[in-house]
Amino acid sequence: MKYLHLTDEQIQQFVLEKANCTDEIIEHVEACTYCKERAEEYNLLFQGIQQQEKPVFDFDLADLVLQQLPKSQTHPSSEKWSSLLIIFISTLFFCVIGYLFGKNLVILFGGISPVFVGLIITTVISIFVFLYIDMNKSYHAKMKALNF
């Protein structure tokens, strides 16, 4: 049997998880009035905490939140249709350009060496790639700022 009083941690463990306590701790609490009283104090404390009134919001939270829900998420198909519309308009634009100025473009690029054409195409693609990476980064940074 322990002759020193139990530590606070052991007393808490005795009150909350008696099944996990060693026989030494249990025997000590049963025999020692001082530690028994401390255990009883913790017991009362925990009962007191459990009896505390639960806080309740004094407004209808569900109604307030539902009014603010973004409509885009409740109608996911509208986002899909707007993307398709943008793609269609872009394709139409390039087709019209090709139809109206196709011959001129062939003449324009026909006079330039293939290496130079390759260089122009590479530059344009590179600029688009950098722009895409930048937009993507900024999008994720904004989303992160919106979240916790």
Added chain:
Amino acid sequence: MVADQPLVEMVLKGNTNAFKTIMKNTEDLVAQIVFKMIPIAEDRKDIAQDIYLKTFQKLNTFQFRSKLSTWIAQIAYNTCFSYLEKKKLIFPGNDIDDNGQGEHLLEVLHNKVAPVKNETENIIFQKELSGILKSEIDKLSPVYKTLITLYHNEELSYSEIGEITSLPEGTVKSYLFRARKTLRNNLLLTYKKEAL
């Protein structure tokens, strides 16, 4: 009660009533966190709304690795914590009475006050205790108050509390131990001051 997965799927398909059900199922837990962490009553309304708007925005990323209520509680805790950081309302360790100075006084007081003996005395003691306890809990730091509430009122496990607060299980246990000790010491001092 409808399980988490069908509810989440319904919300993602555009059913706002399913989201209302999720809110009703988790509002008590969220209220506990918000009330314990946000000391300014006027700010609680905005924060509570913010928590559920974030939940709605991020619902498609929920992986069902934990209970939905735990995940929402995590969002609530993080939102409140960010608020406290912004307002500079976090004072870590300001409520820890671990230097042992109070211990001696406690022991003296412990021996002076007679223990509660009968049922009537016990009821009176419980009533008095409840009032004093409420004010003593309010004096703890927001994080300690929340940990105490999640463990003793919401009866969550150490691992669930760890998930909500992003603290290791060992840290949760240690913080809870210190919070309870502080609470017991302060409570005893206040109660016995009044009794003497």
